Amino acid sequence: xxxxxxxxxxxxxxxxxxxxxxxxxxxxxxxxxxxxxxxxxxxxxxxxxxxxxxxxxxxxxxxxxxxxxxxxxxxxxxxxxxxxxxxxxxxxxxxxxxxxxxxxxxxxxxxxxxxxxxxxxxxxxxxxxxxxxxxxxxxxxxxxxxxxxxxxxxxxxxxxxxxxxxxxxxxxxxxxxxxxxxxxxxxxxxxxxxxxxxxxxxxxxxxxxxxxxxxxxxxxxxxxxxxxxxxxxxxxxxxxxxxxxxxxxxxxxxxxxxxxxxxxxxxxxxxxxxxxxxxxxxxxxxxxxxxxxxxxxxxxxxxxxxxxxxxxxxxxxxxxxxxxxxxxxxxxxxxxxxxxxxxxxxxxxxxxxxxxxxxxxxxxxxxxxxxxxxxxxxxxxxxxxxxxxxxxxxxxxxxxxxxxxxxxxx
Amino acid sequence: xxxxxxxxxxxxxxxxxxxxxxxxxxxxxxxxxxxxxxxxxxxxxxxxxxxxxxxxxxxxxxxxxxxxxxxxxxxxxxxxxxxxxxxxxxxxxxxxxxxxxxxxxxxxxxxxxxxxxxxxxxxxxxxxxxxxxxxxxxxxxxxxxxxxxxxxxxxxxxxxxxxxxxxxxxxxxxxxxxxxxxxxxxxxxxxxxxxxxxxxxxxxxxxxxxxxxxxxxxxxxx
Numbered sequence: 001x002x003x004x005x006x007x008x009x010x011x012x013x014x015x016x017x018x019x020x021x022x023x024x025x026x027x028x029x030x031x032x033x034x035x036x037x038x039x040x041x042x043x044x045x046x047x048x049x050x051x052x053x054x055x056x057x058x059x060x061x062x063x064x065x066x067x068x069x070x071x072x073x074x075x076x077x078x079x080x081x082x083x084x085x086x087x088x089x090x091x092x093x094x095x096x097x098x099x100x101x102x103x104x105x106x107x108x109x110x111x112x113x114x115x116x117x118x119x120x121x122x123x124x125x126x127x128x129x130x131x132x133x134x135x136x137x138x139x140x141x142x143x144x145x146x147x148x149x150x151x152x153x154x155x156x157x158x159x160x161x162x163x164x165x166x167x168x169x170x171x172x173x174x175x176x177x178x179x180x181x182x183x184x185x186x187x188x189x190x191x192x193x194x195x196x197x198x199x200x201x202x203x204x205x206x207x208x209x210x211x212x213x214x215x216x217x218x219x220x221x222x223x224x225x226x227x228x229x230x231x232x233x234x235x236x237x238x239x240x241x242x243x244x245x246x247x248x249x250x251x252x253x254x255x256x257x258x259x260x261x262x263x264x265x266x267x268x269x270x271x272x273x274x275x276x277x278x279x280x281x282x283x284x285x286x287x288x289x290x291x292x293x294x295x296x297x298x299x300x301x302x303x304x305x306x307x308x309x310x311x312x313x314x315x316x317x318x319x320x321x322x323x324x325x326x327x328x329x330x331x332x333x334x335x336x337x338x339x340x341x342x343x344x345x346x347x348x349x350x351x352x353x354x355x356x357x358x359x360x361x362x363x364x365x366x367x368x369x370x371x372x373x374x375x376x377x378x379x380x381x382x383x384x385x386x387x388x389x390x391x392x393x394x395x396x397x398x399x400x401x402x403x404x405x406x407x408x409x410x
Numbered sequence: 411x412x413x414x415x416x417x418x419x420x421x422x423x424x425x426x427x428x429x430x431x432x433x434x435x436x437x438x439x440x441x442x443x444x445x446x447x448x449x450x451x452x453x454x455x456x457x458x459x460x461x462x463x464x465x466x467x468x469x470x471x472x473x474x475x476x477x478x479x480x481x482x483x484x485x486x487x488x489x490x491x492x493x494x495x496x497x498x499x500x501x502x503x504x505x506x507x508x509x510x511x512x513x514x515x516x517x518x519x520x521x522x523x524x525x526x527x528x529x530x531x532x533x534x535x536x537x538x539x540x541x542x543x544x545x546x547x548x549x550x551x552x553x554x555x556x557x558x559x560x561x562x563x564x565x566x567x568x569x570x571x572x573x574x575x576x577x578x579x580x581x582x583x584x585x586x587x588x589x590x591x592x593x594x595x596x597x598x599x600x601x602x603x604x605x606x607x608x609x610x611x612x613x614x615x616x617x618x619x620x621x622x623x624x625x626x627x628x629x630x631x632x
Binding site for chain 1: 542543545546549550553581584585586
């Protein structure tokens with residue numbers, strides 16, 4: 001389990017637990033808050049402890065491991081803790097309820113916070129700075145804005161009244177008053193810290209969308225590189241063969257148009273039907289190997305796992321033919337029948353003697369066979385030296401896919 | 411074939427691109443006798459009517475009605491004139507349209523010179539010429555299971571479906587096999603392959619299956 005620095009409000013503990021257990025982070029956070037309220041604030045030192053001990057996703061060690069070697073940090077923590085103990089001791093003499101009840105939690109939290117603060121990497125320190133920012137602004141550190149005075153006054157009134165009601169209610173067991181007190185305290189906190197929360201939320205959204213944009217850009221440049229630049233390179237290399245140049249240019253145009261205007265991706269896995277899948281093989285093989293692929297399809301049906309395996313095998317057979325056969329054109333024939341789907345890949349190239357297959361082709365043949373057999377399909381390879389090769393792949397249609405479309409249409 | 415012994419087939423070219431006509435004429439001028447050319451529906455009908463060629467090489471897409479209009483007009487007067495459709499596009503509805511109108515075959519413009527000459531000879535001999543794409547279209551069109559509601563059976567129900575042998579032959583054509591290769595693969599003679607193809611052509615032209623038209627219409631939308 002790792003803390004998730006991408007999805008965090010404070011230390012990313014909730015995000016980490018959510019990712020680990022598969023819950024939504026919001027659920028985990030709500031549970032945290034509820035537990036914090038019920039446990040008289042013990043949740044806070046527990047949370048800080050988790051922050052300290054669980055390593056972040058991209059880090060190798062936890063903050064705690066580093067903190068062990070930070071003798072000055074430990075000294076500071078122990079010093080602060082003992083100072084706080086003295087203050088608490090004094091407070092218990094005055095018998096202030098608020099400080100007494102939360103004493104140990106405060107001491108432990110202070111120790112953890114000091115250690116985290118001193119040993120966390122820069123990015124996490126930035127988060128902590130953001131967490132203490134409102135206190136700074138309350139202390140006037142960042143300049144008093146006009147609204148702040150009003151907010152302070154309102155908050156003090158709300159908190160004071162709320163706390164008063166809450167405390168008073170403990171004696172007079174009236175059910176509504178603690179509730180009203182709770183609402184007032186909450187309102188006070190919202191008035192005081194609301195704008196700051198809003199800013200944090202906005203920052204998080206901005207940060208996320210910036211990251212999404214960066215990813216999109218990387219995606220586009222990867223695509224341009226993979227397909228467009230590759231094709232341009234191929235065109236330059238085959239400049240003396242106008243027919244192939246036209247073919248490459250057309251394949252690239254088709255691909256770009258599909259991506260730009262139809263929202264289809266260029267990569268694998270975007271086809272949803274057998275025909276689309278076969279067309280994709282055609283595009284890819286024409287673009288990458290410069291060999292025209294003649295495609296004839298009969299019928300169509302949606303893809304499932306078995307049929308994806310069939311297409312993967314067909315792709316290998318086609319690439320194989322493009323690479324090895326030396327044929328000027330490869331024919332791919334796909335027919336969707338009610339009970340099975342058949343794909344035949346045929347070339348009129350060199351051919352080979354199936355009984356004396358060279359090692360490199362055997363590997364490919366075996367991977368085609370393996371793929372098909374695992375999904376209950378069959379492979380027939382017909383070939384003879386000088387007469388080309390025909391690979392016939394058959395995959396029975398699963399009951400579900402056959403029933404979904406009844407026949408073989410659309 | 412003993413095409414040397416016979417007179418060369420007399421051919422009329424109908425295509426709206428002059429460049430394409432002269433190109434074809436230059437390429438196949440030795441294997442066939444190109445007796446005339448036309449670039450539009452009206453002139454084409456007139457030229458064919460006057461010259462009565464063995465084979466008309468007809469572009470599917472013509473200004474003023476398309477190749478289908480030429481076939482329909484000529485067939486009324488001269489049913490013996492044979493048409494071979496030629497197209498740059500592979501839009502199934504166009505292809506099925508000209509075949510239903512009466513063309514004896516369909517090839518794409520990317521066909522090689524020798525294959526084109528063979529195809530013309532074959533049509534002149536009264537056989538059908540199926541390119542691999544046409545074979546795919548036909549299989550697709552006949553594959554649809556007739557839905558009971560809107561099928562008006564033909565007077566001859568056999569027209570509505572392909573035999574398993576015909577299907578096999580079409581499948582091999584769709585995979586790019588030549589007739590000779592098909593004959594060897596299925597242990598039958600080339601003549602038998604030809605007769606299967608002709609029989610498919612007949613079914614394609616005469617079947618009253620609604621699917622054929624509806625299939626084409628669906629394809630137009632797709």
